[in-house]
Structure formats: C-alpha cells, structure tokens
Amino acid sequence: MFNTIVITVKTLLRRPSTWVWGAIFPVALSTMFMFMFANLSSDGKIDPVPVAVVADEAWDASTFKDVAASLAKEGDDQLLDVSEYEDLAAARKALKAGEVAGIYTVDTVGTPKLTLLSSYDSSRASTVLTDRSILETVASSYTQNAELMSQIAQDNPAALADPEAVARALSLEGGTRRVSLTRTTPDGTVIYYYYALFGLVAMMSAEFAALSVVDLQPNLSGLGARRCVGGLSKTASLAGIFVGSWLVSFASMTIAIGYVRLVVGVDFGGREGLCLVGGAASALAATGLGLFVGTLPVKGGKASKSGILTGFATTCALFAGLYGEPAMALADDVARACPAECWLNPVKLICDMFNRLYFFEDLGPFAVRAGALVLMALLFVAAATLTFGRSRYEHL
Amino acid sequence: MTDIVHVENLVKRYDDLIALDHFNLSIASDEIFGLLGPNGSGKTTSINCILQLLAYDKGTIELFGEPMTPARYDLKRRIGVVPQQVAVFDELTVRENIDYFCSLYVNDRKRRRALVDEAIDFVGLGDFTKFRPGKLSGGLARRLNIACGIAHKPELIFFDEPTVAVDPQSRNAILEGICRLRDEGATVVYTSHYMEEVEQICSRIMIMDGGRVLAQGTNDELKRMIQMGERVTVEVGAVEPATVERLRALEHVLSVELSGGELVCTCEASPHNLVDILDTLRAADVALGRVWSEPPTLNDVFLEITGRELRD
Numbered sequence: 079m080f081n082t083i084v085i086t087v088k089t090l091l092r093r094p095s096t097w098v099w100g101a102i103f104p105v106a107l108s109t110m111f112m113f114m115f116a117n118l119s120s121d122g123k124i125d126p127v128p129v130a131v132v133a134d135e136a137w138d139a140s141t142f143k144d145v146a147a148s149l150a151k152e153g154d155d156q157l158l159d160v161s162e163y164e165d166l167a168a169a170r171k172a173l174k175a176g177e178v179a180g181i182y183t184v185d186t187v188g189t190p191k192l193t194l195l196s197s198y199d200s201s202r203a204s205t206v207l208t209d210r211s212i213l214e215t216v217a218s219s220y221t222q223n224a225e226l227m228s229q230i231a232q233d234n235p236a237a238l239a240d241p242e243a244v245a246r247a248l249s250l251e252g253g254t255r256r257v258s259l260t261r262t263t264p265d266g267t268v269i270y271y272y273y274a275l276f277g278l279v280a281m282m283s284a285e286f287a288a289l290s291v292v293d294l295q296p297n298l299s300g301l302g303a304r305r306c307v308g309g310l311s312k313t314a315s316l317a318g319i320f321v322g323s324w325l326v327s328f329a330s331m332t333i334a335i336g337y338v339r340l341v342v343g344v345d346f347g348g349r350e351g352l353c354l355v356g357g358a359a360s361a362l363a364a365t366g367l368g369l370f371v372g373t374l375p376v377k378g379g380k381a382s383k384s385g386i387l388t389g390f391a392t393t394c395a396l397f398a399g400l401y402g403e404p405a406m407a408l409a410d411d412v413a414r415a416c417p418a419e420c421w422l423n424p425v426k427l428i429c430d431m432f433n434r435l436y437f438f439e440d441l442g443p444f445a446v447r448a449g450a451l452v453l454m455a456l457l458f459v460a461a462a463t464l465t466f467g468r469s470r471y472e473h474l
Numbered sequence: 475m476t477d478i479v480h481v482e483n484l485v486k487r488y489d490d491l492i493a494l495d496h497f498n499l500s501i502a503s504d505e506i507f508g509l510l511g512p513n514g515s516g517k518t519t520s521i522n523c524i525l526q527l528l529a530y531d532k533g534t535i536e537l538f539g540e541p542m543t544p545a546r547y548d549l550k551r552r553i554g555v556v557p558q559q560v561a562v563f564d565e566l567t568v569r570e571n572i573d574y575f576c577s578l579y580v581n582d583r584k585r586r587r588a589l590v591d592e593a594i595d596f597v598g599l600g601d602f603t604k605f606r607p608g609k610l611s612g613g614l615a616r617r618l619n620i621a622c623g624i625a626h627k628p629e630l631i632f633f634d635e636p637t638v639a640v641d642p643q644s645r646n647a648i649l650e651g652i653c654r655l656r657d658e659g660a661t662v663v664y665t666s667h668y669m670e671e672v673e674q675i676c677s678r679i680m681i682m683d684g685g686r687v688l689a690q691g692t693n694d695e696l697k698r699m700i701q702m703g704e705r706v707t708v709e710v711g712a713v714e715p716a717t718v719e720r721l722r723a724l725e726h727v728l729s730v731e732l733s734g735g736e737l738v739c740t741c742e743a744s745p746h747n748l749v750d751i752l753d754t755l756r757a758a759d760v761a762l763g764r765v766w767s768e769p770p771t772l773n774d775v776f777l778e779i780t781g782r783e784l785r786d
Contacts, residue, residue, distance in 0.1 A: 081573075081577035085566065085570075088566065088570070092566075093565060300557055300560075301561045301562065303527055303557065304555060304561040304575070304623075305578070307527060307550060307555050308575065308578030309547050309550045309578050
C-alpha cells in the first residue's frame with residue numbers, strides 16, 4: 079500500500095492539471111481578490127457627510143454646535159461637512175437638491191433634531207443609508223449623553239466639577255465602552271471571501287482522487303484492469319489512492335493558506351497552525367468526495383468525472399457566497415431558509431469552519447465543523463468502497 | 475499431476491450473446507499453451523474470467539489446484555498478466571512502472587530492486603529506464619508491458635495478444651522471451667490470432683470460435699484431425715478447363731484452384747500426390763514452372779472445421 083501512496087503522489091505531481099488546480103488556481107484567485115479588495119479598502123474610507131444646520135439663536139447657544147464643529151474639523155477622522163443656513167427653508171431647499179444628507183436644528187432647550195427626506199434615489203441606497211446612519215448616530219449619541227449629564231447634575235452635582243469628565247461625557251464615545259463580540263475585529267467582509275476561496279480550492283482538489291481512482295477501475299481503463307488482477311487487494315489500493323490524493327490536496331490547501339497569509343497579508347488572528355488543521359480536514363472531505371465520484375459508474379471516464387466535480391464545486395461555491403455581494407446575499411438567504419445547507423454544502427462548511435476559527439474565542443465551533451468534514455470524508459469513503467467493490471470489467 | 479489451470483463448463487453471457495459456451499481448459503505446468511481464434515472468439519473473455527476480472531454465469535475455475543475467487547490474492551500473487559493493450563502509467567518512468575507493478579506482489583524493497591533489474595535486462599530496456607512510456611516506440615512499449623507482468627517471477631503468466639502492432643524484430647524478441655520464461659519454469663497461456671506465432675512457440679493449442687472450443691491438441695495432432703494432408707502449388711502456363719477437371723478427379727485431390735498462373739491442389743495425405751499431379755499436367759502439355767508442397771497450417775485446420783479463414 080505504501081508504494082501505491084508514493085505512486086499516487088508521483089503521478090499526480092507529474093500531471094499538469096494538478097499544478098493548475100492545486101497551485102496556480104488558488105494563487106491566481108487570491109491575487110485577484112487581493113487587488114479587488116485593495117481597491118475596495120481605499121474606497122471604503124468614509125467621506126465627510128454633508129449636513130445643513132440652521133444657524134439661529136438656539137443653535138448658537140447649544141453645546142451641540144461645538145460637537146458638530148469638532149466632528150467637522152478637517153483631518154483623517156472628519157465625519158461631518160457642516161453648511162450653515164439662516165433659516166429652515168433654505169436648509170430644506172439644499173436637502174431637496176441633494177446638496178446635504180440631512181438638516182440639524184436645535185430646539186429651545188438645546189435638543190438636536192434631524193430632518194431627512196422621506197424618499198431617496200434607490201441607486202444610491204448604500205451611500206444614503208450610510209450617511210443617514212452617521213447623522214442619526216451623532217444626534218442620538220449627543221442626546222443620550224446630554225440626558226446622562228442632566229441625570230448626574232440632579233443626582234451628584236459634584237461630579238460635574240471635573241471639566242474633562244464633562245467633555246468626555248459629551249463626546250460621542252463618552253458613556254459607552256467599546257466591547258468586541260468576536261475574538262478578532264473583522265476587516266469588513268473581505269476575509270469571508272478568502273475563506274470561501276479555501277472551500278473552492280479544497281473542492282477543486284477532489285479531482286485528484288477522482289482521476290487517480292479511474293486508473294484503478296477495470297471497467298474504465300486497461301491500467302485499472304491490470305492493477306485489479308494484481309496481488310494487492312482492492313481495499314488496500316483504494317486506501318493508498320486516498321492517502322496519496324489527500325497528501326496532494328493538503329499540499330494545495332497549504333499553498334492557498336500560505337499564500338493568503340504571507341503574500342496577500344490576510345490576518346488569521348494568530349491561529350495559522352489551526353488554519354492548517356482546518357485545511358487538512360477540508361482536504362480530507364474533498365478527497366473523500368473525489369474518491370466517491372471517481373468510483374461512480376458513469377460513462378466518459380476521466381473527463382465526465384472531472385466535469386461533475388467542477389460543476390459541483392462551483393455550485394457549492396455559489397451558495398457559499400464566493401462570487402460577490404449578490405452571491406453572498408443569496409448564500410445568507412439560503413442558509414436562513416435551510417440551515418442544513420450549511421452542513422451539507424462542503425464549501426460553505428469549510429468557509430464557516432475558518433470563520434469560527436477566526437472570530438470565536440472558543441475552539442468548539444471550529445472543532446465541530448472540522449469534525450463534520452472528517453465525518454463527510456468517512457461517509458464518502460464508505461460509499462466509494464461499496465461502489466468500487468461492485469465494479470467489474472464488462473466488455474468484450 | 476495437478477493442472478496449473480483447470481476450467482470446467484465455463485459459461486459467460488453478455489445479454490443474449492454467449493461469449494463462452496461451456497468452456498473447458500486444462501493446462502499442465504511448464505508448457506506454453508496457445509489459445510487461437512479470430513477476434514471475438516472468446517480468448518480474452520476466458521482469460522478475464524480466469525483472472526476474476528469478469529463475473530461468469532456458470533462453471534468452476536481452479537488455479538494451482540485451488541478454487542479461484544476474486545479475493546484469492548494468494549493465488550493472484552503467483553500469476554503474471556500481460557494485457558493486450560499497453561497498460562502502464564504514462565507519468566512514470568520505465569523503472570518506476572516496473573517497480574510499481576512488482577510491488578503489487580513483492581513487498582521487500584531490496585528483493586524488488588533485484589527483480590526489476592532482472593526484468594529490465596530480460597526485455598532489453600536497459601537504455602530506457604528513465605524514459606516515460608510516451609517516449610518509447612510501439613515495440614519498446616510492448617516490452618515494458620511485458621516487463622511489468624513478469625518482474626515478480628510468476629509461476630503462471632497470461633500473455634494476451636502481446637505482439638499486436640509490433641514490428642517483426644520486436645515480435646521475434648517477444649516470442650524468444652516467452653520461450654525463455656517457459657525454460658525458467660513458468661507456465662504460459664498465450665492468446666493470439668496469429669497462427670504462425672502459436673505454431674512456433676506453443677506446445678499445445680486450443681482453437682476457439684464463437685465462445686466454443688473447436689479443437690485442441692499439439693500442433694501435429696490438430697493437423698492430423700483434418701482431411702487435408704498436403705498443399706501442392708505449381709506455377710503453370712495456360713491450362714485448359716478439362717485439365718483442371720482431370721486433376722480434380724485424381725484419387726487424393728480434395729480441391730483445385732487456378733489463379734494468376736498458380737495452380738493450388740489441396741490433397742489428402744498420400745505419398746504420390748506430387749507425381750500424380752505433375753503427370754496429369756505433362757500429359758496435357760502444360761508449361762511448368764516452380765513446384766512446391768506444404769503441410770497444412772493451423773489456418774487450414776480452422777478453415778476445414780469452420781468453413782472460413784481464421785482472419786475473416
């Protein structure tokens with residue numbers, strides 16, 4: 079069996095298709111993502127939100143004016159672009175013209191009010207909604223903090239003796255404590271695409287086992303017939319092919335993970351070693367799948383099996399959200415409608431496994447998903463063994 | 475003595491087609507047994523059934539005196555197979571291929587190395603050990619195919635039409651090699667539709683057609699089974715139809731054919747055939763050229779039994 083493992087690795091490494099799908103494909107796709115997301119990252123820098131203020135007496139007397147002014151101060155962290163208008167009518171005119179995203183007014187007791195348009199251009203939905211969210215957050219945070227100060231003045235006036243504490247309380251971040259719900263702070267959704275990529279790379283490597291097992295099937299190749307009359311049992315031969323193909327598949331995953339970490343520079347939250355464990359589990363599931371498809375009694379030999387696996391992998395990748403935001407939304411919808419899909423779609427399962435590893439402090443969810451991949455591999459291998467055991471060389 | 479191969483009443487059907495019809499076979503040790511028959515006669519099917527590659531409908535198969543089943547790897551380790559088509563890994567070199575197939579039977583790496591070297595020498599591929607099969611000529615690829623089947627020194631070797639599409643030089647080398655294997659103690663089952671090869675190397679021959687055994691025995695035994703004992707060929711000038719009729723009327727003449735200046739008379743075994751034919755031609759003033767006489771071939775045996783040529 080050891081020699082079958084060695085021969086499987088050798089033959090795979092000497093096939094150009096192995097290098098294409100095992101090394102060039104993950105590197106090329108990762109590189110493409112790198113350039114796509116680098117662009118996205120620079121675009122992701124938020125431009126100051128244009129906002130109108132009605133500069134009346136109430137505005138001048140309000141401390142909200144100071145808050146707005148500090149947020150409109152030019153610099154990298156400038157959040158607002160404030161335009162002062164003499165009256166509300168002029169401000170509304172600017173709002174309707176799309177010159178500003180909203181209007182801040184202050185009532186007689188100094189409470190800020192935000193005026194927005196009731197409708198907006200749906201083609202700019204993403205920008206408009208982000209701008210509105212920022213304006214709402216600024217106003218509501220100020221109101222909450224002002225309420226807090228009022229409460230403190232009533233309950234413990236001495237606490238207001240410290241001007242720094244008052245300034246801190248009135249700032250947008252005052253009174254709140256930043257708490258991360260995840261182990262690592264995600265850099266947008268970029269990392270999710272790389273994890274979906276790992277899933278696709280793993281599934282594409284299923285071809286290694288499928289093509290290797292064709293060379294063991296008496297009904298598909300003369301070579302298979304010859305190997306089957308040899309002195310090594312079918313089970314041992316199949317096991318040798320499985321291990322050999324898994325080694326090559328794991329090497330492919332290692333290349334993908336290594337390239338994304340070292341060249342693309344994606345942070346794995348210091349869990350690179352466990353990422354490789356995840357890669358090994360992914361390769362196991364892919365190899366099991368490949369072995370199963372390889373033993374299926376379908377006409378067309380290697381070409382048809384390769385086609386089946388490519389179709390399966392790319393379809394799974396669609397439902398894992400690899401192909402952009404619409405696919406990501408579709409994947410989320412499908413996952414919500416049918417949670418079992420997350421466990422049955424190997425690309426999604428691999429993607430989720432890496433996500434859990436990155437975001438969760440607890441390794442349990444990662445281990446459960448890695449275990450599910452191993453279980454998937456075992457089921458595929460069992461099915462492949464049954465199918466292969468029944469194959470015979472039936473032609474004249 | 476126990477037969478190395480013993481097959482009884484083997485029946486193999488492909489839907490309505492009977493590929494093997496109560497096929498019986500007994501092969502003793504140290505012989506080269508020839509399975510002769512046209513394409514589709516059941517030669518390869520019978521071998522595939524014996525090797526358990528094919529499931530069969532009826533019959534028993536024993537190898538080395540023991541029942542053969544798909545899981546009898548102990549028996550399979552004593553067998554070598556050289557399939558009809560070159561069945562090796564395109565991605566591996568000559569040496570790697572031979573080593574791999576040898577490893578299916580021999581685990582010990584040191585012993586295997588010696589066996590691989592010996593097989594390479596046996597088929598004369600010493601200068602090509604690092605070549606991949608795609609770089610070899612057809613004849614050399616056939617030799618590699620043979621080396622992969624014999625490297626582990628099997629006691630019983632199946633050669634399934636190993637000389638198809640091989641040049642005469644390589645064919646002779648292959649046939650000589652098979653005889654050497656027999657001399658070294660191996661029992662060989664050799665299938666072919668080339669009767670000359672079978673006549674040349676096989677100690678016993680079975681003639682098959684349509685999945686049935688038509689005849690079996692030694693080369694001489696098979697030829698004695700038929701009525702024809704001799705074929706006399708004479709280069710002639712113009713021959714009158716009446717002369718041809720007189721030849722046909724001769725006592726031991728079975729048939730007469732005149733074609734392209736050659737007169738071919740098929741005769742029963744008799745010491746006077748040549749004299750009688752030449753006397754008849756001289757009496758009719760026919761101009762004579764070269765004259766020769768041949769014993770019957772296996773093709774004649776096949777023709778007489780089935781009414782058609784072996785290569786039809």
